[in-house]
Amino acid sequence: MSEPIVRTTILDIARELNVAAATVSRALNDHPAISIATREAVKQAARRMNYQPNKIASSLRLGRSKIIGVIIPSAEINFFGSVIHGIEKVASRNGYNVLLYQSNEQYELEKKAVQTFLHSRVDGVLASISKETINLKHYADLKSKGVPLVLFDRAHESLQVPSVVVNDYQGAFDATSHLIQQGCRRIAHIGGQQHVTNFNQRLRGYIDALNVHNIAVDDDLIAYGKVSIESGRECMKNLLSRNPDALFAVEDFTALGAIQTIKEAGLRIPEDVAIIGFANEKFSEYLTPSLSTVNQHTVRMGEEAATLFFELLQKKGSSKLPPRKLVLQPEIIVRASSAVKPG
Amino acid sequence: MSEPIVRTTILDIARELNVAAATVSRALNDHPAISIATREAVKQAARRMNYQPNKIASSLRLGRSKIIGVIIPSAEINFFGSVIHGIEKVASRNGYNVLLYQSNEQYELEKKAVQTFLHSRVDGVLASISKETINLKHYADLKSKGVPLVLFDRAHESLQVPSVVVNDYQGAFDATSHLIQQGCRRIAHIGGQQHVTNFNQRLRGYIDALNVHNIAVDDDLIAYGKVSIESGRECMKNLLSRNPDALFAVEDFTALGAIQTIKEAGLRIPEDVAIIGFANEKFSEYLTPSLSTVNQHTVRMGEEAATLFFELLQKKGSSKLPPRKLVLQPEIIVRASSAVKPG
DNA sequence: TTGAAAGCGCTAACAT
DNA sequence: ATGTTAGCGCTTTCAA
Numbered sequence: 001m002s003e004p005i006v007r008t009t010i011l012d013i014a015r016e017l018n019v020a021a022a023t024v025s026r027a028l029n030d031h032p033a034i035s036i037a038t039r040e041a042v043k044q045a046a047r048r049m050n051y052q053p054n055k056i057a058s059s060l061r062l063g064r065s066k067i068i069g070v071i072i073p074s075a076e077i078n079f080f081g082s083v084i085h086g087i088e089k090v091a092s093r094n095g096y097n098v099l100l101y102q103s104n105e106q107y108e109l110e111k112k113a114v115q116t117f118l119h120s121r122v123d124g125v126l127a128s129i130s131k132e133t134i135n136l137k138h139y140a141d142l143k144s145k146g147v148p149l150v151l152f153d154r155a156h157e158s159l160q161v162p163s164v165v166v167n168d169y170q171g172a173f174d175a176t177s178h179l180i181q182q183g184c185r186r187i188a189h190i191g192g193q194q195h196v197t198n199f200n201q202r203l204r205g206y207i208d209a210l211n212v213h214n215i216a217v218d219d220d221l222i223a224y225g226k227v228s229i230e231s232g233r234e235c236m237k238n239l240l241s242r243n244p245d246a247l248f249a250v251e252d253f254t255a256l257g258a259i260q261t262i263k264e265a266g267l268r269i270p271e272d273v274a275i276i277g278f279a280n281e282k283f284s285e286y287l288t289p290s291l292s293t294v295n296q297h298t299v300r301m302g303e304e305a306a307t308l309f310f311e312l313l314q315k316k317g318s319s320k321l322p323p324r325k326l327v328l329q330p331e332i333i334v335r336a337s338s339a340v341k342p343g
Numbered sequence: 344m345s346e347p348i349v350r351t352t353i354l355d356i357a358r359e360l361n362v363a364a365a366t367v368s369r370a371l372n373d374h375p376a377i378s379i380a381t382r383e384a385v386k387q388a389a390r391r392m393n394y395q396p397n398k399i400a401s402s403l404r405l406g407r408s409k410i411i412g413v414i415i416p417s418a419e420i421n422f423f424g425s426v427i428h429g430i431e432k433v434a435s436r437n438g439y440n441v442l443l444y445q446s447n448e449q450y451e452l453e454k455k456a457v458q459t460f461l462h463s464r465v466d467g468v469l470a471s472i473s474k475e476t477i478n479l480k481h482y483a484d485l486k487s488k489g490v491p492l493v494l495f496d497r498a499h500e501s502l503q504v505p506s507v508v509v510n511d512y513q514g515a516f517d518a519t520s521h522l523i524q525q526g527c528r529r530i531a532h533i534g535g536q537q538h539v540t541n542f543n544q545r546l547r548g549y550i551d552a553l554n555v556h557n558i559a560v561d562d563d564l565i566a567y568g569k570v571s572i573e574s575g576r577e578c579m580k581n582l583l584s585r586n587p588d589a590l591f592a593v594e595d596f597t598a599l600g601a602i603q604t605i606k607e608a609g610l611r612i613p614e615d616v617a618i619i620g621f622a623n624e625k626f627s628e629y630l631t632p633s634l635s636t637v638n639q640h641t642v643r644m645g646e647e648a649a650t651l652f653f654e655l656l657q658k659k660g661s662s663k664l665p666p667r668k669l670v671l672q673p674e675i676i677v678r679a680s681s682a683v684k685p686g
Numbered sequence: 687t688t689g690a691a692a693g694c695g696c697t698a699a700c701a702t
Numbered sequence: 703a704t705g706t707t708a709g710c711g712c713t714t715t716c717a718a
Contacts, residue, residue: 021695023704026704035704055464056463058695060400062710081423081424082418102428121399256629282624354712366687368711372713399712400710401711403694403696403712404712
């Protein structure tokens with residue numbers, strides 16, 4: 001038997017003060033034409049009557065929702081949790097809210113996310129493409145409907161939209177070069193699914209680093225996995241027979257699996273096999289030995305993506321410039337797992 | 344010079360088919376009164392004209408948004424990332440979307456979140472109370488305005504709303520009992536801020552476990568920190584002079600800091616000091632020695648919180664039953680850091 | 687089975 | 703400086 005909750009509207013305030021609804025609206029929005037006196041009176045009444053503006057009505061009228069849709073593979077993955085953190089921070093600082101949708105790395109869910117966001121009339125979409133996604137039409141649709149789109153981490157050139165990515169190539173190049181500088185020559189690599197640009201770029205960085213240092217690329221020292229601890233274990237088992245003296249793993253979980261295999265084989269890290277991973281997962285610092293890795297500036301990626309979005313909002317429809325692509329430079333973090341040379 | 348994007352409305356479809364807008368609306372919503380023929384015709388036209396329903400207009404008319412507001416301290420914290428994952432999963436399965444707001448553990452931002460959600464006319468709010476928050480009026484306001492509220496992890500009895508929490512007391516009791524069973528008698532505890540219910544409950548579980556096993560509680564073996572690696576290091580430095588043979592840390596990061604201090608002091612884990620943490624952070628499994636801890640079922644917490652919300656939606660305004668409180672039973676995970684007794 | 691009309695709450699163009 | 707009016711796109715009541 002609860003009373004139906006009736007909410008105060010601007011009309012209620014208008015009646016209370018014997019003014020027009022438009023006046024109330026203007027006063028609340030600090031329209032300069034409204035006299036200070038009525039402005040104050042309105043605001044006071046609003047407070048007294050516990051008025052809560054109806055953003056839905058306002059959105060319908062204005063044609064914009066002040067909401068950004070964000071699509072990530074999963075909030076459970078550290079990396080994306082951090083990115084979301086950065087995005088939401090910048091968004092709320094700009095008076096925007098974040099509507100979240102997880103693709104769970106599934107193409108169908110990703111399409112559904114775009115659909116939902118279209119219906120919700122979000123003012124823009126920030127997305128990281130799912131690993132499963134090959135057809136990008138749903139994202140192209142967004143663009144053609146005039147909804148600003150910014151990609152982060154998993155971007156794709158063909159979409160021609162602003163994006164923030166990490167320079168995976170450079171990170172891989174630096175990581176591999178570091179191992180070479182430590183005196184390693186038989187450097188193995190465990191890669192990920194090659195249709196994922198990031199993983200492919202890391203492979204390329206690895207190969208080029210070897211080339212630059214005049215070390216022949218040995219296909220037998222390269223394994224491809226599915227980017228998980230288990231996959232790291234498996235791949236390393238195969239690679240060990242090739243007697244590598246170092247490993248560059250596509251990311252930290254893969255490195256972790258490899259470490260387990262190496263230890264089980266009775267080899268020492270880094271003396272027998274030096275290791276460097278990628279992503280600077282929280283745990284990497286606390287492994288024994290602590291894992292060298294590549295830091296991707298995740299929170300900053302989110303912040304930059306959101307910032308790029310707000311830039312895009314401003315010049316919406318103007319400028320025919322090519323979309324901005326922000327490439328964050330990763331930095332290698334050298335820890336015990338790759339410190340072969342003393343000092 | 345981009346064309347203004349004009350979107351198809353039900354009126355456009357209506358004109359196209361020479362029917363009323365109401366008919367289109369009904370057809371699209373599968374209203375039983377509409378003949379199969381027109382229903383199909385409408386849907387086909389909608390597809391052809393690339394119609395995207397305007398959820399904002401619909402929300403305004405219906406008075407509900409199909410959006411849940413979620414307040415968490417930070418998406419960067421693993422724990423909350425997982426919870427969000429669970430919430431969003433269940434929400435989208437029910438046709439709802441998640442609007443995310445981070446409090447960054449700040450009372451002011453938390454109030455702002457509630458305010459924003461009120462303005463956005465979310466259909467409900469799921470929240471985890473910030474550590475800084477003492478005054479709960481903003482949450483009470485939500486309730487009084489008829490917005491369903493469900494709390495998770497950080498709940499508070501006085502609010503009288505449904506909640507999902509972990510049985511911190513039990514987890515702490517079990518963790519401490521486990522150390523006792525391992526033969527430890529001088530068990531130290533590093534606690535957190537005591538106004539946070541969870542931390543206080545863990546302290547109580549620790550104390551009661553000692554009592555039950557007839558071990559005197561020694562205040563000198565208890566330290567209070569700020570729940571961080573650094574704080575764990577500091578607290579452990581003080582505790583070491585008391586010669587503890589075990590430590591129950593309020594959570595894994597604190598445990599990690601303590602481990603560093605213990606190692607630096609040249610003591611062995613678990614032989615000299617056995618350790619168990621709390622939260623089952625990802626890294627805990629990969630420490631050396633691997634860290635015993637307490638698993639909190641984070642994803643499930645999110646799922647349950649969302650489920651509780653949907654239950655609440657259904658019986659909105661009915662039932663004067665006390666709010667449901669779901670208590671997830673944590674489970675201790677025994678790893679090397681507390682395995683004193685062989686086997 | 688369908689249509690006409692009203693209204694959700696807000697804002698803006700056009701008055702005065 | 704303020705009021706009048708119309709309309710954003712949808713759903714629903716009432717009528718036919």
